[in-house]
Amino acid sequence: MDAGRDWLAEDLAVDAFLSGAGHDLADLRVRLQAAVADDPIDVIVQPTMGRRKSLLVADMDSTMIGQECVDELADLVGLREHVATITERAMRGEVDFESALKERVALLAGVTLAQIETLLTRITLTAGGRQLVHTMRANGAHTALVSGGFTQFTEPVAARLGFHETRANLLEIADGALTGAVVAPVLGREAKRAALVELRDVRGLPRDATLAIGDGANDLDMLREAGLGVAFHAKPKVAQAADARIEHADLTALLYAQGYRREEFVE
Template sequence: MTDILTIVAQREATSLTPALLNQIRNAVRGAPPVVLSAGEAADIPLSVPLDPAALHQALGDKPIDAIVTKSRGRRKALLIADMDSTIITGETLDELAGHAGIGERIAAITRRAMNGELDFKAALRERVAMLKGLDLAALESTWQQVRLTQGAAELVATMRARGALTALVSGGFSFFTARVAARLGFDVHRSNLLLDDGARLTGQVAEPIRDRDSKLAALHELAAQRGVRLHATLAVGDGANDLDMIRAAGLGVAFHAKPVVASQARTRVEHADLRALLFAQGYPASAFVVSRWDRPGA
């Protein structure tokens, strides 16, 4: 058996009952399920190539994700993660813009950029220019609104505890990545720098701008630093600027992603939270390292 089918349910909406697991197992002609978290996640070893149509029929419209991995090398030595709408629930630039009264205008540009409809660098410069004159206090106010995605703390803590290098790479801003990285314990964080005059934003971002090329380069660099090949890496993100690193990683996950990313990624998580990335590596819930941090103010 060379492949493992990992089934992960959206915990708040449905449950993996023994009957449902048996139904899925029979549909894919797999071995008996190995429960990773009762009602939430299970591995089904595959003895024959997966039949996507049979799996789809067994799952129906239930909010359940299905991830296929090789049985060897499942546990990854490097985690590289996007920040906005991945490790945290929102887009910090859009929320920052809300303090300037232009949240919807900037959010519209963000949506197009994250779906690959606009050049990322040009779109970032345009949005930052619209924030010229914004008081620096708005950065701290925005930080207080940041919320971590469910499962983010467990993902980082568990992988670090198993010796993985963890990196937060973002097309956003260092004011936020530094704080998220410190809160969750990421080993590395890389992002863009908003420029200010000591009191207000200047409407500029420091060059060079970190974009999809920078994220892919970071994946290669950090894998070399960790001394592993790309098949031993995990990359996760939601936007077009994450697509290259998602494609290149051994386990590349489009997480609640924009359509252009979801359509091109080999692995998608559309329903479950970030715990799914641990289940996909074969970790049972009993092995998760739990962090008490679930929000900046905790």
């Protein structure tokens, strides 16, 4: 039964409350998503209690930024289309992430650090990302950028967005250029989940106090481990498996999902 509504941002984001107990959230989620399938509306179904999270763990490529950095690197050696095809298959879960990463990086041998610095100017931040990180930080949350990408990109991106910390893969470098190898161990699907667990447990947080966001198959375990795992403009397999998905809105949707009002956002 509908027990009322509360607009968090006029004509943009609304809380709709259901009275009573014992609701099947999974069934309700499916029915509501089906009801708005033809409209540009995102629906997140969750308990009211514990909505505001104390830990944010976010993927980077095609989530917090608009690019896949390995594809941008491949553009420098004329292999963008080939590498992008492998990336797409890996993100869809059609090929093993670690093997696909090593295969793509091997093709990048010879790319210089100077070229990477130039590439950084191409990186665009996803709309709402700064507000998401800054608002959660201002309200006491810890924020971590955890990526299957590379530290050469995650560190400057994390600084631009305001994350407390970042974890990512390290490209092997010799004489100012990439060797075509990734320094072991590779941060992939299981390592992302493990990072969330470690960051949660070291702070003594319950599972429900955590929020994770990503778009690819290597994010799935991390999303499932979080109290609220959000598939953001994700690959179909990921969107279907996640408990929550954002297909239309920008990253501020994750603030509305936590009950923040627009006037509470920190720019």
